[in-house]
Every structure is written in structure tokens, then in C-alpha cells.
Amino acid sequence: MTPEQLYDILSKYAESQGIRLNRDRDLVMGIMAGLLTNEQRYGYRSCPCRLSWGDKEKDKDIACPCVYRDPDIKEYGSCYCELYVSVEWNEGRIPHRQVPERRPKDKRRTL
Amino acid sequence: MAKSQTKIRLFTLSTCSHCIRTKKFFKDAGIDVEFTDVDLLEGADREKAMDEVKKLNPECTFPTICIGDHVVVGFNEDRIREALEKK
Numbered sequence: 006m007t008p009e010q011l012y013d014i015l016s017k018y019a020e021s022q023g024i025r026l027n028r029d030r031d032l033v034m035g036i037m038a039g040l041l042t043n044e045q046r047y048g049y050r051s052c053p054c055r056l057s058w059g060d061k062e063k064d065k066d067i068a069c070p071c072v073y074r075d076p077d078i079k080e081y082g083s084c085y086c087e088l089y090v091s092v093e094w095n096e097g098r099i100p101h102r103q104v105p106e107r108r109p110k111d112k113r114r115t116l
Numbered sequence: 117m118a119k120s121q122t123k124i125r126l127f128t129l130s131t132c133s134h135c136i137r138t139k140k141f142f143k144d145a146g147i148d149v150e151f152t153d154v155d156l157l158e159g160a161d162r163e164k165a166m167d168e169v170k171k172l173n174p175e176c177t178f179p180t181i182c183i184g185d186h187v188v189v190g191f192n193e194d195r196i197r198e199a200l201e202k203k
Binding site: 038039053056057086087106 | 131170
């Protein structure tokens with residue numbers, strides 16, 4: 006799959022969820038490439054902004070879309086990677102804040 | 117902006133959007149940095165890099181940006197500029 010094909014799929018998926026992909030196309034295409042790289046490396050689309058364990062079970066919370074996406078969008082308007090965003094965030098109607106890591110520390114790969 | 121002799125180190129992931137933006141920020145500003153894509157390392161090299169990340173940023177998130185004595189976590193342009201000014 007190419008980054009462009011993944012973009013088309015995820016763009017439609019986001020709209021079906023009532024959210025959007027970030028309107029910054031360059032940023033999003035970089036994330037598409039990162040997701041595909043991780044899929045090749047690990048066999049699943051692990052979050053490109055987090056260090057993966059390379060173990061599907063241990064990373065089940067950060068397989069994109071991660072389980073933290075919805076609470077992050079609710080609180081900040083975007084997910085941790087700024088891939089999935091709310092309509093308001095995309096239109097600049099709410100401030101763009103740095104999204105802190107919501108993944109519990111004991112689940113993060115630190116080695 | 118920082119003087120050219122200021123040592124700036126970035127701990128990044130090759131796949132991470134915030135890390136890519138951070139690298140671009142320094143490149144566009146003409147500031148030399150030394151970066152380590154931790155996800156591309158294995159074994160002892162990975163361990164060594166993560167030990168450094170842990171010391172600088174116990175949260176172990178990326179990018180971890182070290183500007184002289186200042187540490188900035190995440191791509192936060194204001195904080196990066198502030199750290200560059202302080203140096």
C-alpha cells in the first residue's frame with residue numbers, strides 16, 4: 006500500500022467517525038509513511054510517535070488509532086500525533102495545544 | 117538564536133511527525149544538531165540512547181531536545197526558542 010492509498014482510506018474513515026485528518030497534508034503524509042514503516046517492521050500499524058515494543062499484545066493500546074485518540078480529541082481537539090483532529094481544530098476554531106502523553110508510564114517502552 | 121558552538125542533541129523516532137518537524141525547524145534555522153533516531157538502534161546502542169533519554173526526560177517521550185543545559189520535550193517552538201535564547 007502506498008501512503009496516498011492509506012491517506013484515502015483513513016480520510017474516509019475519519020469522516021465516518023465525525024472527525025478529520027489534519028489538514029496539514031505534508032504532516033499527514035509523513036505520518037502515513039511512518040504507519041506503513043511500522044506495519045512492515047512489526048506487522049501492525051503501531052503509533053509512529055511512540056516507541057513500540059514490537060509485540061502486538063503489549064502495543065495493543067497504541068495500534069493506530071490508539072485507545073487514547075478519543076479522549077485526546079475530546080480534551081485537546083487532536084490525537085497525540087496530530088493525525089486525527091476535530092473539525093473545530095482543523096478549522097482553527099480552537100487553540101492547537103501540545104498533547105501530553107496519555108499512555109501510562111508503565112506501558113511505555115523505556116529500553 | 118543559539119551560538120554555533122551550543123551543543124544541541126535530539127532524541128527522535130524516524131517515524132514521528134513531531135520529530136520530523138523538530139528536525140526541520142533546526143534545519144530551516146541553520147542550526148546544527150546531532151540527532152539519534154532511537155527506533156533505528158538495536159541492542160547496546162538502543163540501551164545507551166534510552167539511558168540518556170531517561171536522564172533528560174523521565175517521561176521517555178519523543179522528541180527529547182537537549183539545548184545546552186535545557187531540555188525541551190515535544191515539538192514546542194516557543195520553548196525551543198526560549199531555550200535557544202537562554203543559552
